[in-house]
Amino acid sequence: MSDGPVGGPLLATGAGAASAIRRQASIGLLRNRAVGVTVFLVLLGIFFSGLAPNFATIGNINTIALNGAILVVVACAEAIVVITRNYDLSVGSTVALASYVGLDVVRHVPEAGPILILAPVLIGTLCGVFNGLLVAYGRLPSVVATLGTMSIYRGLAFLYANGGQINASDLPPWVARTATSHVFGISTLLLVACAVVALASLMLGKLRIGRQIYAIGSNPEAALFYGLNARRVVFAAYTMDGLLTGLAAFLFAARASWIVPYLAQGLELTALAAVVVGGVSVLGGSGTALGAAVGAVTLATLDNGLVLVGASEFTRELMQGAAIVCAVIVDAALQRRLRRLLKAVRDRRFL
Amino acid sequence: MRRLPIWEATLIVLLLLAGLAASLTSPFYLTADQISYSLQQSIAVVGLIALGLMAVVVIGEIDISLPAIMALGNIMFAQLSQGHVPVWLAFLTVAAACALCGLINGLLVVILGLPSLAITLGAMGAYRALALLLGGQKGFADFQPGYFWLGSGTVLQAPVSLVLLVLVAVLLGFVMHGTVLGRALFACGLSTRAALMSGIRVRAVKITAFAIAGAMSGLASLVYIGQFQSARADNASDMLLFVVTAVVLGGVDIFGGRGNVVGVLLSLLLLGTMENGMGLANVPGSVQTLAIGTVLIVSVLIAQGGSWSTMIKRRRTPVQNNP
Numbered sequence: 001m002s003d004g005p006v007g008g009p010l011l012a013t014g015a016g017a018a019s020a021i022r023r024q025a026s027i028g029l030l031r032n033r034a035v036g037v038t039v040f041l042v043l044l045g046i047f048f049s050g051l052a053p054n055f056a057t058i059g060n061i062n063t064i065a066l067n068g069a070i071l072v073v074v075a076c077a078e079a080i081v082v083i084t085r086n087y088d089l090s091v092g093s094t095v096a097l098a099s100y101v102g103l104d105v106v107r108h109v110p111e112a113g114p115i116l117i118l119a120p121v122l123i124g125t126l127c128g129v130f131n132g133l134l135v136a137y138g139r140l141p142s143v144v145a146t147l148g149t150m151s152i153y154r155g156l157a158f159l160y161a162n163g164g165q166i167n168a169s170d171l172p173p174w175v176a177r178t179a180t181s182h183v184f185g186i187s188t189l190l191l192v193a194c195a196v197v198a199l200a201s202l203m204l205g206k207l208r209i210g211r212q213i214y215a216i217g218s219n220p221e222a223a224l225f226y227g228l229n230a231r232r233v234v235f236a237a238y239t240m241d242g243l244l245t246g247l248a249a250f251l252f253a254a255r256a257s258w259i260v261p262y263l264a265q266g267l268e269l270t271a272l273a274a275v276v277v278g279g280v281s282v283l284g285g286s287g288t289a290l291g292a293a294v295g296a297v298t299l300a301t302l303d304n305g306l307v308l309v310g311a312s313e314f315t316r317e318l319m320q321g322a323a324i325v326c327a328v329i330v331d332a333a334l335q336r337r338l339r340r341l342l343k344a345v346r347d348r349r350f351l
Numbered sequence: 352m353r354r355l356p357i358w359e360a361t362l363i364v365l366l367l368l369a370g371l372a373a374s375l376t377s378p379f380y381l382t383a384d385q386i387s388y389s390l391q392q393s394i395a396v397v398g399l400i401a402l403g404l405m406a407v408v409v410i411g412e413i414d415i416s417l418p419a420i421m422a423l424g425n426i427m428f429a430q431l432s433q434g435h436v437p438v439w440l441a442f443l444t445v446a447a448a449c450a451l452c453g454l455i456n457g458l459l460v461v462i463l464g465l466p467s468l469a470i471t472l473g474a475m476g477a478y479r480a481l482a483l484l485l486g487g488q489k490g491f492a493d494f495q496p497g498y499f500w501l502g503s504g505t506v507l508q509a510p511v512s513l514v515l516l517v518l519v520a521v522l523l524g525f526v527m528h529g530t531v532l533g534r535a536l537f538a539c540g541l542s543t544r545a546a547l548m549s550g551i552r553v554r555a556v557k558i559t560a561f562a563i564a565g566a567m568s569g570l571a572s573l574v575y576i577g578q579f580q581s582a583r584a585d586n587a588s589d590m591l592l593f594v595v596t597a598v599v600l601g602g603v604d605i606f607g608g609r610g611n612v613v614g615v616l617l618s619l620l621l622l623g624t625m626e627n628g629m630g631l632a633n634v635p636g637s638v639q640t641l642a643i644g645t646v647l648i649v650s651v652l653i654a655q656g657g658s659w660s661t662m663i664k665r666r667r668t669p670v671q672n673n674p
């Protein structure tokens with residue numbers, strides 16, 4: 001580093017107490033945020049049950065849960081990367097590539113059985129690894145790198161498919177059963193989504209790598225001085241992102257009647273929207289997997305409710321755009337409050 | 352981080368190579384009409400937006416809502432044309448509206464102090480939805496003939512749109528490299544803090560850059576209508592890759608502060624020639640996109656020479672931290 005870091009002296013002097021207060025302040029705000037989104041979700045539910053009589057039925061709630069389940073997995077994947085202050089715009093293309101190539105393997109070796117779930121997961125992981133290499137070790141800005149890989153993965157899917165498609169009838173029955181079967185009366189899809197949220201929360205909250213992910217995202221310079229290997233952490237984040245996206249690709253394939261290379265187009269924007277609505281800061285460093293999941297369910301509910309009240313396609317797009325804008329503005333307001341809070345704490349220390 | 356001094360020279364060599372490859376693979380490539388027609392098809396609209404985006408990238412931000420702003424412009428032109436508004440008045444209206452869209456993006460970025468990607472991601476959804484709200488799902492094809500000249504007319508056998516692109520590039524080149532505003536844009540991109548210390552009105556300059564990009568999208572919109580003679584709210588939904596690639600391949604530092612108009616123009620010509628050559632060789636569209644994505648990544652990889660720590664520092668130049 002040629003000249004001093006921006007926040008150097010402050011970090012050196014006020015490290016102990018300030019960071020403890022900072023942690024507490026941000027934890028408080030974070031709790032509020034997750035609660036805020038949940039309250040919004042409940043209000044949304046009440047609103048739609050008032051407008052559409054068939055909204056608050058068991059069948060419809062089941063539909064929302066099934067639609068939301070896959071988005072929850074993708075949102076968790078995206079959240080891990082966003083917390084490191086990066087983005088992944090290639091999740092939609094990764095889903096397309098992983099589900100087409102992965103399920104093509106399943107189609108050709110049907111006797112291998114459900115172990116082949118690993119095929120799409122592996123391909124998704126490889127996509128994530130490549131993104132991670134470009135962003136962490138190639139030093140590319142994540143937006144540019146994943147904008148590039150978005151088109152590369154999609155192009156590869158088209159090249160591989162060569163104009164073909166995979167029909168659900170060509171696949172062994174266990175694939176579709178993943179989406180339709182129930183364990184203890186709860187859909188397998190839903191259980192998988194819950195498991196992913198639990199594991200991602202555990203990883204982010206308790207494991208060392210998870211804490212490092214937050215550290216890199218919340219203050220890269222401090223993390224650097226602390227001695228964190230930023231590249232390795234970002235690389236790991238993208239790898240986990242790819243792994244979960246690969247899993248989501250399998251779930252997509254299990255639900256779809258046919259698999260085509262243009263599957264999941266625009267998913268990256270929905271995933272980012274879910275993450276931001278769920279209270280993961282676009283500046284990185286804060287937010288939870290559970291929040292991202294609630295964000296995903298909120299978007300799924302919004303979409304479902306708008307369909308039920310007969311809103312057109314473009315109203316739904318408008319709502320999604322508005323949701324992102326509102327979430328970003330709320331995020332900005334909270335960040336600003338947090339910053340002011342910290343500044344007040346700091347000033348008191350120095351006066 | 353440093354742009355290679357031989358960047359433009361490399362682009363010229365690559366451009367010649369691409370032209371050579373195209374003329375070897377297809378006997379139809381090497382005619383003036385073919386080249387000017389296909390270049391106009393592939394780079395006139397995208398080029399105008401890329402030049403606008405360049406102004407935003409130079410200040411170290413990004414605006415991914417520009418194609419959506421253009422789609423909004425398309426719908427506005429369609430409505431104005433149906434209302435029998437003369438083309439010059441319609442153009443002024445749309446350009447002003449699109450500049451306003453860009454200005455709003457700039458305001459939000461400056462006031463909220465959040466990454467421009469996040470802001471313009473939301474804005475993209477909002478503008479696209481606004482276009483859908485105004486125009487619905489249907490396509491408009493009944494334009495007054497006056498609306499088509501800019502996009503499909505010719506002057507002295509050259510397509511008007513390409514002439515326009517060159518003129519706009521010259522004008523933007525003058526603004527970027529020869530005026531106080533231009534220097535201020537580069538200064539903001541190199542170091543927001545230093546720019547502020549030296550008395551540059553950073554916020555105003557940043558907002559101006561976004562507004563320029565918006566206005567350019569409005570201009571691109573009229574060219575688009577001339578080319579395709581139709582408008583729909585979902586126009587140009589996959590244009591972003593090409594636009595960003597053109598800017599980055601042109602040697603504009605994605606973290607701001609460096610780049611020039613000549614490079615962007617050369618990269619546009621290169622990308623246009625590649626697309627033309629691949630099209631003539633019957634390469635499917637998805638593979639063309641794959642190729643452009645690869646070009647994007649390779650060109651940024653080459654352009655990055657700086658260290659990780661410099662990059663982190665560059666990434667964090669929040670305006671709101673300054674007094």
